Amino acid sequence: MTVVKDPEGFEKKILHQFANFSGAKVLEVGCGEGRLTFKYAASAGQVIAFDTDHDALRIARADLPHALQGRVHFAEASARHIPFPAESFDVAVLAWSL
Amino acid sequence: MVHALSEIRRTLKPGGRLIDLRPVESNWQVEVSSSAGVQAAGWLTDVPAAVEDDEAAFRAMREVESRGWFSKKEEREFSFFYYWDTPSEMKQFMDEEWEDFEKLEEDVFENARSLWAVANADARVRVRVKMLITRWE
Numbered sequence: 001m002t003v004v005k006d007p008e009g010f011e012k013k014i015l016h017q018f019a020n021f022s023g024a025k026v027l028e029v030g031c032g033e034g035r036l037t038f039k040y041a042a043s044a045g046q047v048i049a050f051d052t053d054h055d056a057l058r059i060a061r062a063d064l065p066h067a068l069q070g071r072v073h074f075a076e077a078s079a080r081h082i083p084f085p086a087e088s089f090d091v092a093v094l095a096w097s098l
Numbered sequence: 099m100v101h102a103l104s105e106i107r108r109t110l111k112p113g114g115r116l117i118d119l120r121p122v123e124s125n126w127q128v129e130v131s132s133s134a135g136v137q138a139a140g141w142l143t144d145v146p147a148a149v150e151d152d153e154a155a156f157r158a159m160r161e162v163e164s165r166g167w168f169s170k171k172e173e174r175e176f177s178f179f180y181y182w183d184t185p186s187e188m189k190q191f192m193d194e195e196w197e198d199f200e201k202l203e204e205d206v207f208e209n210a211r212s213l214w215a216v217a218n219a220d221a222r223v224r225v226r227v228k229m230l231i232t233r234w235e
Contacts, residue, residue, distance in 0.1 A: 003182055003191050010178040011119075011229065018172060018233045019117045027109055029102070036119070079102035087111045094118045098099060098155040
């Protein structure tokens, strides 16, 4: 079974219109397998993307492009207790997670 | 949800931005697309629990706005597509991945199959997913 999601790139285009990721430190909530993460991470300074789904995170880490290694970090965490200090991020992205 | 939004607010720098990107339940349209054009096959059926989730999300954002935690700066609806090579692949995907929020009724599936069967060889089936993106600061 093959599904192709948004081959026209509408989601990526709108996302970049709404947020300037250039050099930003980004927190992504509910990253899942990183589908959205990979659409903006190349522009960002640093990305911390987290989810509670261990299996999805394993896929996200496996699919992380070499060029983004060191810039993107996937973590297992819940939005109820985000394990980062106050005032750490420029942008937060709720990725299909509210 | 409100507690999670409080946590996000805590971790944002002063002047930081929150981007909320999510699908919204809206009886998404099923289409058959080919080089000859696009034909509508029908609409998916929203699952009530998913509609309630949408309403809860909107309530949570209204609450954090009323508390002065975030202020809505820009909002837009848009669509994008999920594509499958065949109606059967679409049905399998929906049964396995979307069972909690969208249902493909039998008559819509049959209509998609009929349209796809007589369409050009490059025909695919697709679902028009309605999305909402909001920037909060």
